[in-house]
Amino acid sequence: MAFDLNLLLVGTYHDWLIQGLRLSLGIAGITLVLALPLAMVVALFRLSPVAALRWLGVMFVESIRNVPLLAHMLFWYFGAPELLPDSLKRWLYAGNIEVLSATVALTLYTAAYMAEDIRSGIRGISSGQFEAGRSLGFSFLGTMRLIILPQALRVTIPPLVSQTLNLWKNTSIATIIGVGELMYQAAKVESSAFRSAEAFAFATICYLSVSLILTGLGLFYRHRFPVRSA
Amino acid sequence: MRYARFMTSFILLATLLSPLAKADQLADIKKKGEIVVGVLGTDEPNSFIDPATRKIVGYDVDLSEAIAKKLGVKLTLKQLSVAARIPELEQGRIDLLAASLTHNKEREAKIDFSLTTLVTGQRVMVRKDSGITAVSQLAGKKVLTVKGGTQEPNIRKAVPTADVVTFETSLQAFIGLQQGKGLGYVNDEVSLFNNYGKLGDAQKDYVILPQNLSIEPLALGIRKGELGLKKLVDDALRELEKSGEAEKLFFKWYGPNSKVKFDKRTFRIDSDKVDG
Numbered sequence: 001m002a003f004d005l006n007l008l009l010v011g012t013y014h015d016w017l018i019q020g021l022r023l024s025l026g027i028a029g030i031t032l033v034l035a036l037p038l039a040m041v042v043a044l045f046r047l048s049p050v051a052a053l054r055w056l057g058v059m060f061v062e063s064i065r066n067v068p069l070l071a072h073m074l075f076w077y078f079g080a081p082e083l084l085p086d087s088l089k090r091w092l093y094a095g096n097i098e099v100l101s102a103t104v105a106l107t108l109y110t111a112a113y114m115a116e117d118i119r120s121g122i123r124g125i126s127s128g129q130f131e132a133g134r135s136l137g138f139s140f141l142g143t144m145r146l147i148i149l150p151q152a153l154r155v156t157i158p159p160l161v162s163q164t165l166n167l168w169k170n171t172s173i174a175t176i177i178g179v180g181e182l183m184y185q186a187a188k189v190e191s192s193a194f195r196s197a198e199a200f201a202f203a204t205i206c207y208l209s210v211s212l213i214l215t216g217l218g219l220f221y222r223h224r225f226p227v228r229s230a
Numbered sequence: 231m232r233y234a235r236f237m238t239s240f241i242l243l244a245t246l247l248s249p250l251a252k253a254d255q256l257a258d259i260k261k262k263g264e265i266v267v268g269v270l271g272t273d274e275p276n277s278f279i280d281p282a283t284r285k286i287v288g289y290d291v292d293l294s295e296a297i298a299k300k301l302g303v304k305l306t307l308k309q310l311s312v313a314a315r316i317p318e319l320e321q322g323r324i325d326l327l328a329a330s331l332t333h334n335k336e337r338e339a340k341i342d343f344s345l346t347t348l349v350t351g352q353r354v355m356v357r358k359d360s361g362i363t364a365v366s367q368l369a370g371k372k373v374l375t376v377k378g379g380t381q382e383p384n385i386r387k388a389v390p391t392a393d394v395v396t397f398e399t400s401l402q403a404f405i406g407l408q409q410g411k412g413l414g415y416v417n418d419e420v421s422l423f424n425n426y427g428k429l430g431d432a433q434k435d436y437v438i439l440p441q442n443l444s445i446e447p448l449a450l451g452i453r454k455g456e457l458g459l460k461k462l463v464d465d466a467l468r469e470l471e472k473s474g475e476a477e478k479l480f481f482k483w484y485g486p487n488s489k490v491k492f493d494k495r496t497f498r499i500d501s502d503k504v505d506g
Contacts, residue, residue, distance in 0.1 A: 081409075177397070190378075
């Protein structure tokens with residue numbers, strides 16, 4: 001069987017794969033938008049002067065980071081929704097519970113990693129800056145918002161880009177709970193048409209090109225906004 | 231340049247080595263003293279893990295056992311996902327497939343099949359409170375099944391507008407149905423009856439729709455062109471049929487005392503032909 005490029009360019013199988021690519025991009029996009037602020041909050045919790053908040057931050061990061069994403073997916077799909085009251089459950093199940101569960105799992109998982117990157121970015125800013133802010137009368141949050149975070153952002157962007165890359169590739173795990181993303185559609189083409197090489201070549205090229213674009217954006221940012229030495 | 235040369239020599243090497251991989255498989259099996267058979271292990275009663283012994287048992291396993299005995303070699307089972315079955319066989323990581331495998335014309339282009347070992351329909355289980363009584367009513371509804379088998383294409387053919395969601399194992403699809411994540415669950419009849427048998431008191435809430443999506447002849451899968459192995463497998467199956475052992479095995483796994491509860495056997499193991 002020769003490689004049938006046409007199969008990837010027109011027809012039902014093409015439509016399935018494009019549909020999968022769209023959904024993968026959508027899930028990655030929404031997850032990124034949700035995970036970033038959550039990660040910021042968790043990072044601040046971990047650096048907070050209040051011990052209880054620090055503990056909450058540690059618990060969040062460690063409990064999520066130390067369990068495989070696959071287990072998170074299965075839990076948020078088969079486990080967690082079953083604990084909800086019946087009427088809410090029925091409403092959820094009538095919608096696209098697969099995509100919802102996958103997004104929740106990915107958001108928490110990505111946020112745990114991003115929180116650690118943001119925290120180390122903040123810690124990378126000399127503590128003298130923080131002390132200067134506080135001694136000039138800024139509050140903890142004020143010092144963070146006006147003095148530390150703008151500087152930390154430049155340090156943090158490269159690791160965050162790499163977490164976004166991971167997020168993009170991790171969307172493929174959602175195939176396990178029946179989400180019709182790119183890998184799922186590739187498997188569907190494989191079992192309907194026996195065209196494994198074509199289907200997975202398409203998926204690989206999609207993952208690779210989106211990843212390379214993200215890496216390119218990261219490089220551009222680093223070039224345009226280099227880390228300033230204090 | 232260096233890279234291109236590396237790739238060329240790599241491809242050359244691969245081409246040179248590939249004829250070695252195509253040596254007679256039957257001879258290899260005998261030399262190894264072992265036949266590796268791919269099974270699902272998640273599809274009761276064809277192959278599943280017996281909770282008491284933690285061993286994989288079932289109709290597919292008993293057939294494999296009989297073939298290993300005929301060959302005079304040790305049987306090693308390898309658990310596979312539904313979607314991995316044909317690729318694993320093609321790449322020679324297993325010698326034989328005994329994994330609830332449907333024999334159809336499309337697949338004949340990729341692998342060879344033994345005599346048909348079981349004929350089963352494919353049907354849909356629904357919850358009674360969904361009010362669904364015919365397959366056609368599943369139009370636009372969410373239907374759950376296993377990934378990589380014939381179930382998905384068959385339900386799509388029967389109900390093109392159904393929203394089909396697939397999982398790695400049929401058990402996950404069945405749990406999805408029980409949790410209400412879909413309105414229908416598609417599988418081979420024997421597996422559906424088995425799942426139904428396991429529901430216990432909850433049986434009153436579920437019904438298996440009478441309409442067959444398709445008739446599925448199941449067979450063992452053999453790598454394309456391994457005629458020696460195919461002949462031996464077919465001979466072993468014919469002997470089982472002749473001695474009455476095949477009938478006994480059928481009733482052991484699908485008979486009135488099993489969860490499937492078939493009271494008669496409507497096929498014989500005597501042909502490796504399927505309809506288009």
